[in-house]
Amino acid sequence: MQKVAAVADVKNYTLNFGPQHPAAHGVLRLVLELEGEVIVRADPHIGLLHRGTEKLTESRTWLQTLPFLDRLDYTSMIPSEHAYCLAVERLLGVAVPIRGQYIRVMVDELTRILNHLLSIGTHALDIGAMGMVLYTFREREDIFDILEALTGIRMHGAYYRPGGVYRDLPDQMPKYKENKFKNAQTVKELNEARSGSLLDFVEDFTRRFPIYVGEYHTLLTDNRIWKQRTVGVGVISPERAMAKGFSGPMLRGSGVEWDLRKKQPYEVYDRMDFDIPVGVNGDCYDRYLVRMEEMLQANRIVRQCIEWLRKNPGPVITDDHKVAPPPREKMKGSMEELIHHFKLFSEGMHVPAGEAYAAIEHPKGEMAVWAVSDGANKPYRIRLHTAGIPHLAGVDELVRGHMLADASAVIGTIDLVLGDVDR
Amino acid sequence: MSAKLDRLIRQLKETFGDRIGAPALLLGQVTIVVPEQNYLEVALRLRDDPALRFEQLMDLGGIDYSEFTGYQGKRFAAVSQLLSITHNWRLTVKVFAEDDKFPVVSSVMDIWNSANWYEREAFDMFGIHFEGHVDLRRILTDYGFVGHPYRKDFPLSGYVEMRYDPEQQRVVYQPVTIEPREVTPRIVREETYAKGGGRG
Numbered sequence: 234m235q236k237v238a239a240v241a242d243v244k245n246y247t248l249n250f251g252p253q254h255p256a257a258h259g260v261l262r263l264v265l266e267l268e269g270e271v272i273v274r275a276d277p278h279i280g281l282l283h284r285g286t287e288k289l290t291e292s293r294t295w296l297q298t299l300p301f302l303d304r305l306d307y308t309s310m311i312p313s314e315h316a317y318c319l320a321v322e323r324l325l326g327v328a329v330p331i332r333g334q335y336i337r338v339m340v341d342e343l344t345r346i347l348n349h350l351l352s353i354g355t356h357a358l359d360i361g362a363m364g365m366v367l368y369t370f371r372e373r374e375d376i377f378d379i380l381e382a383l384t385g386i387r388m389h390g391a392y393y394r395p396g397g398v399y400r401d402l403p404d405q406m407p408k409y410k411e412n413k414f415k416n417a418q419t420v421k422e423l424n425e426a427r428s429g430s431l432l433d434f435v436e437d438f439t440r441r442f443p444i445y446v447g448e449y450h451t452l453l454t455d456n457r458i459w460k461q462r463t464v465g466v467g468v469i470s471p472e473r474a475m476a477k478g479f480s481g482p483m484l485r486g487s488g489v490e491w492d493l494r495k496k497q498p499y500e501v502y503d504r505m506d507f508d509i510p511v512g513v514n515g516d517c518y519d520r521y522l523v524r525m526e527e528m529l530q531a532n533r534i535v536r537q538c539i540e541w542l543r544k545n546p547g548p549v550i551t552d553d554h555k556v557a558p559p560p561r562e563k564m565k566g567s568m569e570e571l572i573h574h575f576k577l578f579s580e581g582m583h584v585p586a587g588e589a590y591a592a593i594e595h596p597k598g599e600m601a602v603w604a605v606s607d608g609a610n611k612p613y614r615i616r617l618h619t620a621g622i623p624h625l626a627g628v629d630e631l632v633r634g635h636m637l638a639d640a641s642a643v644i645g646t647i648d649l650v651l652g653d654v655d656r
Numbered sequence: 657m658s659a660k661l662d663r664l665i666r667q668l669k670e671t672f673g674d675r676i677g678a679p680a681l682l683l684g685q686v687t688i689v690v691p692e693q694n695y696l697e698v699a700l701r702l703r704d705d706p707a708l709r710f711e712q713l714m715d716l717g718g719i720d721y722s723e724f725t726g727y728q729g730k731r732f733a734a735v736s737q738l739l740s741i742t743h744n745w746r747l748t749v750k751v752f753a754e755d756d757k758f759p760v761v762s763s764v765m766d767i768w769n770s771a772n773w774y775e776r777e778a779f780d781m782f783g784i785h786f787e788g789h790v791d792l793r794r795i796l797t798d799y800g801f802v803g804h805p806y807r808k809d810f811p812l813s814g815y816v817e818m819r820y821d822p823e824q825q826r827v828v829y830q831p832v833t834i835e836p837r838e839v840t841p842r843i844v845r846e847e848t849y850a851k852g853g854g855r856g
Binding site for chain 2: 623
């Protein structure tokens with residue numbers, strides 16, 4: 234008598250995750266090879282958002298290149314400009330006035346909060362905690378208001394310039410007006426924090442923010458479902474994290490105490506008092522905790538900047554008019570300044586020949602610009618290193634042996650933004 | 657910082673001697689040029705020597721020097737940025753590909769795992785072949801893309817564009833219809849420019 238095989242012949246199953254998947258954080262195509270529900274291999278296909286930024290910069294002047302940098306990581310925009318400005322400043326040999334440095338640090342740290350809010354909110358959303366994103370986006374709105382008052386644009390600020398920042402902090406905040414959706418009482422409440430200068434509004438935000446972080450902790454930190462989805466998922470050892478080129482919270486989550494703001498300080502970070510949180514187990518949960526604490530530390534830095542900025546007025550951009558434009562009033566009265574202005578915005582600045590690699594602690598990790606100049610008014614080559622590339626390249630290792638549902642937990646934890654990866 | 661970098665330069669000279677080009681310190685950054693035949697050996701030593709200990713390869717990018725003002729030499733190079741967490745220092749390593757027509761550089765993927773995607777990108781964008789790379793596929797450009805877009809002789813507008821063809825009811829490729837346009841020309845000023853006592 235012939236026996237029928239009890240187990241059917243099981244073959245590996247290949248699944249396309251994305252490119253249009255809500256948990257793929259943009260246009261990521263992830264080809265997953267599954268054995269049952271267990272992932273045996275993940276192959277990310279990137280480039281669906283590739284815009285050739287590195288090529289584009291070669292046909293733009295040094296100043297025209299700057300706004301491209303905002304569009305790389307569109308959830309934390311302005312720090313990318315920072316890396317570019319540092320590289321160009323190093324080539325030019327110009328110094329940034331101290332007030333400009335403080336403003337840069339403040340904006341960077343506000344953006345760090347902005348980035349982590351999105352990261353944690355959407356991470357929770359991806360793995361089922363719908364409510365979180367509603368709360369984090371409430372605070373993001375305040376930061377967008379700050380950036381709008383400061384740069385004129387909510388997202389892509391184009392605020393930094395080689396040699397400083399484009400303008401000083403404004404003395405007032407834009408206010409809400411009464412309309413058919415907001416009555417007088419609501420408008421009055423909303424405008425209360427907006428009655429003073431920008432710094433007053435930022436300070437008010439930094440006072441409120443730790444309370445909000447407490448709220449997030451009550452929502453997630455001890456949440457059983459959240460812990461089931463993140464504890465022990467996507468574990469990476471410190472050695473592997475280093476070999477994989479990880480940086481930022483991805484490296485610190487594995488317990489490596491490495492933060493460029495402390496170890497290779499740029500601008501005025503060496504004057505700031507803050508701590509570097511590190512994880513222990515290197516799993517998604519630890520990285521979540523690291524990000525939560527980083528937000529509070531960023532808040533601390535912002536407060537220190539506010540205190541200093543209140544007391545110390547001064548220039549915010551270099552007075553080398555071969556690099557930065559002269560003030561408008563002077564330009565109207567002086568022939569020389571007019572020529573400077575004309576030359577700067579038609580031909581652009583000439584950057585001495587050389588190469589510079591400038592790295593900053595971007596909210597996602599190490600963001601660096603390798604700028605090569607041959608002395609022209611346009612870059613010869615700009616190489617953009619963003620933190621997202623090695624992190625996404627490491628996804629394969631992070632998800633192997635996990636269930637399919639953990640793929641979105643891992644994508645959430647690497648804080649993926651495809652604009653950042655594809656450039 | 658400078659004393660520390662001097663120490664790094666001394667250490668590099670001691671360890672490698674004439675197997676690498678002389679280390680240069682420019683703008684607070686140490687750069688070495690490594691001949692292709694010594695590349696893998698030097699890379700392994702850079703990672704494992706306790707006095708150097710470059711655990712991390714942060715970045716690796718290609719560069720095409722063909723239009724660099726006043727440059728004569730090999731066209732393609734792979735440039736990596738190393739970082740030592742132990743010693744807190746950085747190093748730029750530059751390797752030129754011997755052949756301009758068919759550039760080949762050894763792959764450091766086995767030494768630093770992070771090189772995997774960077775080398776794929778340099779291959780995609782510059783056509784530098786990394787010998788020993790196990791998975792040298794294109795990474796950023798479209799499936800079926802022809803050419804290496806970051807080479808200097810590749811036009812900014814590219815060669816083909818994509819559109820939906822209502823007659824065939826599918827997306828088709830066709831030669832580009834836009835003209836390359838340069839608003840501000842690229843200028844390299846001579847040394848003496850704006851220094852001769854002119855009024856500008």
